[in-house]
Structures are given as structure tokens and as C-alpha cells.
Amino acid sequence: MAGFVARRLTSALLVVTLTSMFVFALFFLGPGNPAGPVCEAQGRCTPERLAAIERQMGLDQSVVTQYAAFVRGLVVDRTVVVGGEHTCAAPCLGISYGSRQEVTEELARRFPATLSVAVGGATIYLLVGVTTGSLAARWRGTTADRLLVGGSLLVSSVPYYLLALLAWIVLALQWGLFPGTGYTPLTEDPVAWASGLLLPWLVLGVAGSTQYARYTRGAMVETLGEDYITTARAKGLSPRRVVFGHGLRAAIAPVLTIFGLDMAALLAGTVFTEQIFGIDGVGSWALEAVRAPQDFPVLHATVLLGAVLVVVANLVVDLAYGLVDPRVRTS
Amino acid sequence: MTSAADAALAVRDLTVRFPTDAGDVRAVTGLSFTVRPGQTLGVVGESGSGKTAAATALLGLHDPRRARVTGSVLVAGTEVVGAREPVLRRLRGRSVAMVFQDPTSALHPFYPVGRQVAEAYRAHHAVSRADAAERAVAMLDRVGIPAARSRAGDHPHQLSGGMRQRVVIAMALVNGPAVVVADEPTTALDVTVQADVLDLLREVQQETGTALVHVTHDLGVVAETADRLLVMYAGRAVEAGPARDLLARPRMPYTWGLLQSTPDLGAREERLRPVPGSPPSLLTPPDGCPFHPRCAFAETVPGGRCGTDLPDLVPVSGETGRLRRCHLPEDVPLGEGQVGP
Ligand SMILES: Nc1ncnc2c1ncn2[C@@H]1O[C@H](COP(=O)(O)OP(=O)(O)O)[C@@H](O)[C@H]1O
Ligand code: SF4
Ligand SMILES: [Mg+2]
Numbered sequence: 001m002a003g004f005v006a007r008r009l010t011s012a013l014l015v016v017t018l019t020s021m022f023v024f025a026l027f028f029l030g031p032g033n034p035a036g037p038v039c040e041a042q043g044r045c046t047p048e049r050l051a052a053i054e055r056q057m058g059l060d061q062s063v064v065t066q067y068a069a070f071v072r073g074l075v076v077d078r079t080v081v082v083g084g085e086h087t088c089a090a091p092c093l094g095i096s097y098g099s100r101q102e103v104t105e106e107l108a109r110r111f112p113a114t115l116s117v118a119v120g121g122a123t124i125y126l127l128v129g130v131t132t133g134s135l136a137a138r139w140r141g142t143t144a145d146r147l148l149v150g151g152s153l154l155v156s157s158v159p160y161y162l163l164a165l166l167a168w169i170v171l172a173l174q175w176g177l178f179p180g181t182g183y184t185p186l187t188e189d190p191v192a193w194a195s196g197l198l199l200p201w202l203v204l205g206v207a208g209s210t211q212y213a214r215y216t217r218g219a220m221v222e223t224l225g226e227d228y229i230t231t232a233r234a235k236g237l238s239p240r241r242v243v244f245g246h247g248l249r250a251a252i253a254p255v256l257t258i259f260g261l262d263m264a265a266l267l268a269g270t271v272f273t274e275q276i277f278g279i280d281g282v283g284s285w286a287l288e289a290v291r292a293p294q295d296f297p298v299l300h301a302t303v304l305l306g307a308v309l310v311v312v313a314n315l316v317v318d319l320a321y322g323l324v325d326p327r328v329r330t331s
Numbered sequence: 332m333t334s335a336a337d338a339a340l341a342v343r344d345l346t347v348r349f350p351t352d353a354g355d356v357r358a359v360t361g362l363s364f365t366v367r368p369g370q371t372l373g374v375v376g377e378s379g380s381g382k383t384a385a386a387t388a389l390l391g392l393h394d395p396r397r398a399r400v401t402g403s404v405l406v407a408g409t410e411v412v413g414a415r416e417p418v419l420r421r422l423r424g425r426s427v428a429m430v431f432q433d434p435t436s437a438l439h440p441f442y443p444v445g446r447q448v449a450e451a452y453r454a455h456h457a458v459s460r461a462d463a464a465e466r467a468v469a470m471l472d473r474v475g476i477p478a479a480r481s482r483a484g485d486h487p488h489q490l491s492g493g494m495r496q497r498v499v500i501a502m503a504l505v506n507g508p509a510v511v512v513a514d515e516p517t518t519a520l521d522v523t524v525q526a527d528v529l530d531l532l533r534e535v536q537q538e539t540g541t542a543l544v545h546v547t548h549d550l551g552v553v554a555e556t557a558d559r560l561l562v563m564y565a566g567r568a569v570e571a572g573p574a575r576d577l578l579a580r581p582r583m584p585y586t587w588g589l590l591q592s593t594p595d596l597g598a599r600e601e602r603l604r605p606v607p608g609s610p611p612s613l614l615t616p617p618d619g620c621p622f623h624p625r626c627a628f629a630e631t632v633p634g635g636r637c638g639t640d641l642p643d644l645v646p647v648s649g650e651t652g653r654l655r656r657c658h659l660p661e662d663v664p665l666g667e668g669q670v671g672p
Contacts, residue, residue, distance in 0.1 A: 141396065226436065227431060227433065227436035227437045228436065228437055228438055228439040228440070230392060230431070230437075231429075231431060231437045231438065231439070231499075231502075232439070233392060233423065234390055234392060234423050234424060234428065234429045235423065235424040235428075235450065235451040235454050235502065236420045236421065236422070236423040236424035236425055236451075236454040236455055237420070237450070237454050238420060239416065246439055249439070249441050249442070250439070250440070250441060324441065325440070325441060326440075326441060326486040326488070327440060327486070327488050
């Protein structure tokens, strides 16, 4: 088990590092020049001034040198020049070209909002999806099952941002059902935190639940055909215990795997959710950073965070799989 | 024959059909038998003869959306056919329990075996988890699992096939059911442990006085343990009677053929002969006697009746408790070399 965790951690680190290098290289070999906006912000931008700023920012150095400086900054404080000198405390992810603030600090400030949206949405979609999927499997072939499968296909055929936008316009703006939607830190006011995130959670949850309902239904239909389900029925257990005690216990394993693999989709959903509901999280920050003039340090940091989250989620899912399936544990 | 009243299990005219797009699969047709407490009925037939479909109906386990079950199954006096789920739930495991063919797939892979036995007990007894666990350990010990207390915490994959089947037997017996249905309980096991499991079944049956329905494709498995035998062919009973009489003198060609294909019974090893041909489709069973396409005697019956009329299951004259379904006159000998081409 320890060896397994160590191996997985190593490969996780490798994935994050490679992602970081890739994004770094892409940006510096790309057509944009980060010195441009900095230069323009200081008045008329002559080629000489542009060159000087490039030099100050270290953009004239090779990509490798710059990446090495970035990596060093993760462990020791460094000085970054972006239209002026900034000290950037380790772990330094750079200075935002837009706000001229330390990226690490802003990331830490925005991350709780993103985490709140993502965890709340994922909890809802897992709970709703797994429950409805199990029930559909139990009643497979009936009208209820067909309605569920059909409804789920319908919802998932609508692009997510459209769904979220509609929910925002109709439920929040026209019907005024969710006043005060937005982010309040949990530590400040738990009630405002929950009520402000309720609509985003529901939208993210409902949209995501449809596909989990289908995954769960599929896994469950298969499981309910297994011999040990007949055994459970032959013992005299109630149908509810048979389906949720014996069936779901086995069917949940593949669903968990998909959840891990699908982490990227959850993050994408979170980005749109933040944007549409005006939540000041990492997602909306990343969207701002993409817009010209591109804010590379912010972009780099948010992509890195995404990579870390995906990798960690997969690790957690693998470990959880071992808890669910004892055959994995002993082998 | 016993009356339905003092029987642990009384089956009357049991019919199981599976509707498919191509028509109904007639897995079981008009099956009747009774089993008294402490008695063992061996149900024998080739693979595909409807044994599992019949056994499944004894616990009311068929999905009503996929199987049509008619007739009557009385377990300790309670009707199973058409019973509602709550009634079935009280019967299953408590009055009638099942030992399945493959213990590997019959046990839940993710739960410790002790817990699975305890759960069967708790389904019918209002006891604490701890008491049920104790009861499960005692039961595992009873079925011969060494170090039962620590083994109870094992998952099925940590046990051998024979041990797993012992767990399944413990699970079936934990509530002291009136009837145990064992569907090919040794078929999936290593030959070396088959005899042990058979001995165990017989032992606990004698101890508890439960009625046992032992379903198998292998006549040899039930030859010694069954009190009565029922031979199934194409979903129907074709011969039934006290095991010893039936084995000593089969009264219709299919039973005789089965004996010839079973080691240590009808034939010496070097003369083993499987029944030629293969069983008919239950979707489109042949007219007349279902065995006639394979029967060497069909030609000898006057008027070609074997191919047109289904013989009734009728008592054999002069022998108590024996039934046969065959047009052949009773005095025709089914001697050596007379079955098969
Ligand atoms: N769920 C089902 N749907 C359709 N046909 C079935 C089903 N279960 C069994 N059968 C058919 O019923 C017949 C009897 O099967 P079964 O009872 O399993 O025989 P046995 O146990 O004697 O080998 C077979 O032809 C089999 O294909
Ligand atoms: S009825 Fe005819 S075909 Fe059927 S077993 Fe008897 S002799 Fe053979
Ligand atoms: Mg079978």
C-alpha cells in the first residue's frame, strides 16, 4: 500500500511538472509579448523602451533560464520586475501583469470560493446522480426509468453555460428566487455562504447529476444481474437493502473511477459557474487572465492548480477504490 | 406419496415460462412433487432441462417481468406462487433457503463472509449486530470452517472454493429453514472437495430435519443421498420414485440412458456412454414425447405415437410411489445396447 501511494505520488508530481513546463513553453514561444502591455501602460511605447522592459522582466533570456527562475521562486523569495520591482515571497507563482499583486496571495484568497462551488456542486451531483441512477436501475424498463433516462439526456444535451445562464436569468433575475447569490467566506457568515452559493450548486449539481445518473444506472443494471444479488434476495432482505446495501456497494466502484477521470469537467463547470454567477473565484480569474492582454503568471498558476486538483482527485479516488473493493486492498 | 399437509414442500403443476421475442421458453411444465421434513429429493436432468428455473420458483425468485410462473408451491403451508413481496421476504431464508451452484459468484465480493451470514440471520430475527455475528461464527464453525471466528472477517476471495460453499451453506441454514434447495451445490467445486460438501449437506440435514431438494445434472451425486428421485427432461418430470428402486430398475429410456452415462451406477467405467444427441429447444419443443428424437425405442411403439402424443406421467403398476412418462409397455426390457443408435 505504501509503495503504491509512493508510486502514485511520483507520477502525480511528474504530471504537474510536465503540465507546468508545457504551459510555460507555450506562452513564451507564442506570438504574444508580455512586455507590450507593460510598456504601453507607461505612455508611448518606443521599440527601445520595449526592449528595455523585456530585459528588465528577463524576457530576453532563454525559456529554460526563465523556467529555472520560476522553479527557484517556489522555494526561495525572489524579486520580479513587472513595471517596477516586486518582492515575491516563496512559494512565488509570479506577479500578475494586470493587478501587479503576488499571484500566490490572490490565488489563496480566491481558492476557497472555487472550492466551495466545486465541492458543493459535486456533492449534489454525486448524491442526486447516484440515487436516481440506482432507482432507475431498480425500476428499469418502467415509465419512471424512461423519463429519467430521457430527461437526463435532454439536460446533458444543453451546453452547460447556456443552462447556467438560463437559470440565472429566469430563477434569479425574473423570479427573484435566489437573492444574494454570490460568495461570502464560510468563516465570515456560514448562512450567507450557503444561501449565496445555493443556486450555483443546484445548477452545477443538476447538470452534472444527469450523467452520473446514467453511469450509475448502467453499473447498477449490471450489478443487479449478479448472482450475489439473487443471494441477497434469497436471504429475505428487503428490496431497498438489496439495491442500496448490496447493489450500490458494488456499482459505486466504477462510478468513483469516472468521478476521478471527470475532475477536469467539474473544474470547467466551476469556471463557467463562477463567471455567470459573479463569484470571485479562481475560475473567473482565469477567464480574465485569458483575455488580451494575457496575464501569463495568473494563467500559469490557474492551469497548475487545475493539474494539481485533477491529479489529487485521481489519487484520492484510487485510494477510495481500495476501501470499496477489498480485492484491490489485499493484492 | 405424502399429502400436501404434512409436507415441508408441496409443488403442484408448476410451470415456468420466459416470454421472448421468438415466443415463450417453456422452461418448466406441469411439475409436481412433495418433500417431507428430513427427506431428500434429487432432481436430475441434463443441462437445460429446467432444473434451475424450477428451483428458482421454489423461493419465488423469478422476476415477474421476465418469467411467468403458474401452479402452486407450498412451503410449510404458505403459497409462494403469486405471493406478494412482503410474504416472500418472510419465507425466503427463514422457511426456504437456497444453496447456489457457484459460491464465488453467490457471495458478495466486498463484504466479509461472517457479515453475510449474520445478515441472513438478522433478516428474520430482531437481534443486535453483535448477537447475529456470534450466531454467524457458530454457524461457520458448524459447517466446518476452521478458526471460524477469525475467518468470519475474511472476504470471499480469501477463502478456497470449498470453504466458500461452506459459507453459502451456513448462510442457508442459519435460520433453520424447513426446506433447503441446493442447485448443483458441488458442480463448481474442485473434485477433491465435492464429497466433503455433500457429506456436510447430508449431515446438517439429518441433524436439523430439513427437507432437501438437491438439483443436479449428475445422477451419481444424488444416487446415495436422495430418498426419492425425479428425472426431468425438457422441463417435465419423466420419471419419479424411490431412489433405490429407480436406480435399480429405470422404467423409461431416458432414465436408463442417464444411468448408462453415470460412472459406478449403470455402467462400468469402460462402458460409459452419454445419451446420444442433445436436448430439444424449450422454445419449440417437439410434438409428442420430448425425448422421441433421441429415443431408440420410439420406432417400436405402435402407430408412431411417440412423435405425436405426449405420454402422461402415470404410476407404474405394482410399484409404490413410482411414476413414469412413456408409451412403451412396462414389460419391455431396457437392456444393454438398446438405447442409442
Ligand atoms: N431468464 C431466462 N430467459 C429466457 N430463457 C431462460 C431464462 N432462464 C433460463 N432460460 C431457459 O430455460 C431453459 C431451462 O434453463 P435452466 O432452468 O437453467 O436449466 P438447467 O438448470 O436444468 O440447466 C433453458 O433453455 C434456458 O435457456
Ligand atoms: S414415449 Fe416413446 S420416445 Fe418417449 S421415452 Fe417412451 S419410448 Fe421413448
Ligand atoms: Mg442449472
